[in-house]
Amino acid sequence: MDIDAFATCPRGLEAALAAELEQLGAPETRPAAGGVAFVTDQAGLYRANLHSRLAGRILRRVAAVKARDGDSLYRSVMAVDWPAWFDVDRTFRIRLTARKSPLRSLNFATLKAKDAVCDRFREAFGRRPDIDPGGAEVSVHLFLEGRKGTAYLDTTGAPLFQRGWRVANVTAPLRENLAAGMLTLAGWEPGMPLMDPFCGGGTILIEAARRARGLPPGLERAFAFQNLADHDLAIWARVSSESAPGTVAEGPLLGGDRDSKALAAARANAEAAGVADAIEWRQSDARQLKGPVGPGRIVTNPPYGERLPVKGGLAGLLGGVADHWRETLPGWEAAVLLPEAETAPGGLEARSVTPLANGDLPCRLHRLAIPAG
Structure with a gap:
């Protein structure tokens, strides 16, 4: 199954990241400001997280949303089958950014989206997942532009530049x-x-x-995709045992x-x-x-x-x-x-x-x- 994804990166590295993702097997890439949209499959999603040296995080597209006002945002987020994506016992958070949005308050929009996800779980199970703004197991990212937007799930967790080997810091370290x-x-x-x-x-x-x-x-770290409902242990075992591409x-x-x-x-x-x-x-x-x-x-x-x-x-x-x-x-x-x-x-x-x-x-x-x- 094709998966639509978006890899973030520092501004200026978009073309280099697109080339890297293609080397990792992505058949289609589209550089954009601050990252690269690409099409992949489950193995490719895991491979990008494990092997990309340039990406900041890998986001998986879940749904298009409407954002004319708080109610339309609530309804379109509520329409997503969130229980199919993660378990009610997982903690989650909403991360929302907006550009030229008619919504006056991003805090209000974030609360409406959070309520929509929680209410979808209540509708299915009679209870809702807990919110953890700091260390959530699942992060829902909403990017709003004008009156519409896109909902993503973060498959990375801690940013990919956090490799796990930095044990000593200096002033102004380079990512x-x-x-x-x-x-x-x-x-x-x-x-x-x-x-x-x-x-x-x-x-x-x-x-x-x-x-x-x-x-x-990404050899020494865990990833957020391991907390999602469709995580495939067999595919991850195969991908994680592969050698890095290149000489x-x-x-x-x-x-x-x-x-x-x-x-x-x-x-x-x-x-x-x-x-x-x-x-x-x-x-x-x-x-x-x-x-x-x-x-x-x-x-x-x-x-x-x-x-x-x-x-x-x-x-x-x-x-x-x-x-x-x-x-x-x-x-x-x-x-x-x-x-x-x-x-x-x-x-x-x-x-x-x-x-x-x-x-x-x-x-x-x-x-x-x-x-x-």
Whole structure:
């Protein structure tokens, strides 16, 4: 049976996510702002949750709804056979977002939708499931646009960027799916030398190491689809036993940072992620860090004023880094994530510039060529 689904992602990664979903077997994808609509089956739904490195969550379309007013929303949500989707003993919550909606209060709309789901269960069983806003086993997502909308069930649970290996945090950590997207946009492939001279907690390099070893990003976690009524244990056993798609190949991975505490966090995270032996860590100023034998890729998220204090200004820091790269890493390419108001290091050819959302901060990924001597 075909399943209509929607995978969310950071803004700017939609095309890359569509390509990833196609590689995972989705026969039809349609990129949209903030994600990708796709058609799949039960195995494909499980596979996307387990193997997608770029998605934030995977939503399964349940029904179209009307939202002219609170009563029409209630009636259309009530019309959905919710007991066919999850058990009355499961806790649930409603997550509602709206754009150009005639409904004046989203809180009111959320309550109407919650009442509709509960009343459908009361009609069937004489009792209703409990509400748990913080840790519900089932999440119903309603997206309203104008006078209509769509109801989805979340098949993911905790966001997919929460891989389960981050045991040590640093200031302003990069989300794992954004780090994976930066690697993809940088053109990095397993086996290529890779360096991150501002490695912080090690997210970019850990994502690279796990990809190189074919470790599924969702290997260490549970998923919300396991709480739904149609969860198929046999299909999940088959999908979870599959190896990750793609070629496994390892090359030198090097992370540098001036902060010894950040490096300690990176080492702890790499150990928890099962790739401690795949990455070399050095305490070093980025303007002095020597890279592995290349050419290869530099993929990095340097500190910038909105997130971390930078002495001497970001432009001065990156100017010195660019000079160092020209001297020591000829023929390499760099992908540098910067706030949208910042310019790339001078003297390096810009291959491409991709707008990306780093949380709520609008950024651009600058892909730069380092002259080959």
